[in-house]
Amino acid sequence: MTTTLDKSEERESSQGPRPLLEGQRNLATQIAVYAFILLPFAALIAAVPLMWGWGLSWLDVGLFAAFYTFTLLGVTVGYHRLFTHNSYKAKRPMRIMLAVMGSMAVQSPPITWVADHRRHHAFSDRDGDPHSPWLFGTSPLALARGFWHAHMGWIFERDVTNKQRFAPDLMADKDIVRVNKLFVFFTTLTFLLPAVLGGLITWSWWGALTAFFWAGFVRVAVLHHITWSTNSICHMIGERPFKSRDKAANFWPLAILSAGESWHNLHHADPTCARHGVQRGQIDISARTIWIFEKFGWVYDVRWPTEQRLARLAVGKD
Ligand SMILES: [Zn+2]
Ligand SMILES: [Zn+2]
Numbered sequence: 001m002t003t004t005l006d007k008s009e010e011r012e013s014s015q016g017p018r019p020l021l022e023g024q025r026n027l028a029t030q031i032a033v034y035a036f037i038l039l040p041f042a043a044l045i046a047a048v049p050l051m052w053g054w055g056l057s058w059l060d061v062g063l064f065a066a067f068y069t070f071t072l073l074g075v076t077v078g079y080h081r082l083f084t085h086n087s088y089k090a091k092r093p094m095r096i097m098l099a100v101m102g103s104m105a106v107q108s109p110p111i112t113w114v115a116d117h118r119r120h121h122a123f124s125d126r127d128g129d130p131h132s133p134w135l136f137g138t139s140p141l142a143l144a145r146g147f148w149h150a151h152m153g154w155i156f157e158r159d160v161t162n163k164q165r166f167a168p169d170l171m172a173d174k175d176i177v178r179v180n181k182l183f184v185f186f187t188t189l190t191f192l193l194p195a196v197l198g199g200l201i202t203w204s205w206w207g208a209l210t211a212f213f214w215a216g217f218v219r220v221a222v223l224h225h226i227t228w229s230t231n232s233i234c235h236m237i238g239e240r241p242f243k244s245r246d247k248a249a250n251f252w253p254l255a256i257l258s259a260g261e262s263w264h265n266l267h268h269a270d271p272t273c274a275r276h277g278v279q280r281g282q283i284d285i286s287a288r289t290i291w292i293f294e295k296f297g298w299v300y301d302v303r304w305p306t307e308q309r310l311a312r313l314a315v316g317k318d
Helices: 007-013 027-051 058-084 092-103 110-122 140-151 174-181 183-202 205-231 264-269 285-296 307-313
Strands: 021-024 159-161
Touching: 027 205, 058 092, 058 110, 058 183, 058 205, 058 285, 092 110, 092 174, 092 183, 110 159, 110 174, 140 205, 174 183, 183 205
Parallel strands: none
Antiparallel strands: 021 159
């Protein structure tokens, strides 16, 4: 069983002396969390009527796709597969770049994200998991409440995961600490950059405004919900071909939009594996990206899956 545990889980199972939480968020942070979650969400809701008829150009679509992909890979390839699980190693400029790209997804600074996510793996679908849909029971009402909690409700709770306990490696990394401190700057940049590009390319204020709306706010909101779906949907619905000690499942409809993160059953069965979509036809854009980076020599020591390991992790085989 220990072969399926990554380093963070091993640290966890040894019952460290440090508490799970390091305290509560202050009011200013709490207000910022509400603002940066709910404003893009409002933009997403406004987007549907806006799309009908006016206010969306091909340039907006292009900028949306570019910024979506850039920040999505920052979260999946960077925050998740590199910083949380060390499924490969990256050269210094690449590490910094991935931390910046992930920051621009407006989910939280890298160290906070990693601490929360390692806590999720350490306690997956048990007490202590920051976002399990199974904490309230299995009646339809409890599951509805669980879905909401796992999807976005947990973000509004003021508990702060203990970073010293769950991410001491990143707290000792000067580059990551620096990116972490610049989170407000990168959040500003992620909204401002599409507006500047839209304005310059169309040479109009209108072009700046629609790019700001679509490639800024709506893009951030869509990526928020795709990322959160891994925590909610992928712990509720889907196939479970591999042995994981929780409810993590492979949910194919989100494979493309999540860049492979929705192959979540294999991920929980083998957290340090750089590829999550390991079965035939399971498209995993993040794994492909890591593969390309490896070819360029920007990343190395990639933990690719092997046939023997997958066979051992498959359900029904011991
Ligand atoms: Zn999970
Ligand atoms: Zn993970």
